[in-house]
Amino acid sequence: MNYKLPAFFLLTALFLSSCSSVKNVAYFQKLETTTDPSIQQSKASDVYDARIKPKDMLSITVVTSEPLASRNYNLIMPQISDGTTTSFLVSQPSLQTYLVDNDGTIDFPVFGKLKVEGMTRKEMEAMLQERLASSFNNERPIVTIRITNYTVNILGEVQRPGKFASTNERITIFEGLALAGDLTIYGMRENVKVLRENADGTKSFITINLTDENSIHSSGYYLEQNDVVYVEPNKTKARTSRIGSAETLGISALSIVISLSSLVINILK
Numbered sequence: 001m002n003y004k005l006p007a008f009f010l011l012t013a014l015f016l017s018s019c020s021s022v023k024n025v026a027y028f029q030k031l032e033t034t035t036d037p038s039i040q041q042s043k044a045s046d047v048y049d050a051r052i053k054p055k056d057m058l059s060i061t062v063v064t065s066e067p068l069a070s071r072n073y074n075l076i077m078p079q080i081s082d083g084t085t086t087s088f089l090v091s092q093p094s095l096q097t098y099l100v101d102n103d104g105t106i107d108f109p110v111f112g113k114l115k116v117e118g119m120t121r122k123e124m125e126a127m128l129q130e131r132l133a134s135s136f137n138n139e140r141p142i143v144t145i146r147i148t149n150y151t152v153n154i155l156g157e158v159q160r161p162g163k164f165a166s167t168n169e170r171i172t173i174f175e176g177l178a179l180a181g182d183l184t185i186y187g188m189r190e191n192v193k194v195l196r197e198n199a200d201g202t203k204s205f206i207t208i209n210l211t212d213e214n215s216i217h218s219s220g221y222y223l224e225q226n227d228v229v230y231v232e233p234n235k236t237k238a239r240t241s242r243i244g245s246a247e248t249l250g251i252s253a254l255s256i257v258i259s260l261s262s263l264v265i266n267i268l269k
Contacts, residue, residue, distance in 0.1 A: 049120040057149040058098045063142040154180035156231035157187035186237035194220035195228040
């Protein structure tokens with residue numbers, strides 16, 4: 001009996017079951033390039049700006065040459081003693097952050113409730129500059145705003161699942177996946193899901209096909225703060241997950257036995 005044939009088929013089946021085709025793995029398939037300057041210009045001008053949502057934490061700094069006047073708008077968080085000594089050693093002071101309420105407002109010094117939901121940072125900075133102009137005699141204040149809790153969550157078939165922060169308040173889905181170590185070979189690139197909570201509290205799912213060049217035009221291409229990205233396992237991973245450690249050990253042992261048997265038969269010929 002020829003043992004080479006079953007050994008060959010077994011090893012081939014194991015190899016095929018553990019591999020994915022290039023078609024299921026490559027990003028941006030059938031990518032078409034263009035040299036049309038007008039098309040390139042229109043795409044380059046479409047710059048993403050994050051919009052403020054409820055539960056965002058905002059850092060607001062007002063800078064002028066009138067420190068006494070600007071101090072009213074730069075609230076300092078209370079300093080907390082470290083508890084290790086009786087002296088007045090305290091932690092470094094830091095600016096108070098502003099939590100955007102569910103109604104989309106913040107409670108800002110002097111002005112009280114301000115509606116900021118839906119604004120970009122630049123729009124909010126311009127609004128505050130306009131309101132603060134009358135509080136300073138000689139100049140227009142410089143207002144700087146940052147979203148301090150701009151994070152996204154990457155789950156599923158990636159190398160390093162977790163929560164990742166953006167320092168520039170802009171992160172694409174490919175940048176997020178890069179932070180998570182990219183998809184594993186078992187991740188479904190054609191069906192990546194983005195769970196997003198909208199400003200009105202509703203939730204929505206966005207499905208992105210990463211193998212399609214048009215994925216860059218998806219509403220989920222730029223990840224918003226607190227988005228959850230989930231990468232589903234492909235069929236190969238699903239089949240593998242149904243095989244326990246005992247079955248895996250048995251298949252490996254059978255492969256070794258067949259290989260040894262084939263080797264012995266060849267020697268004895």
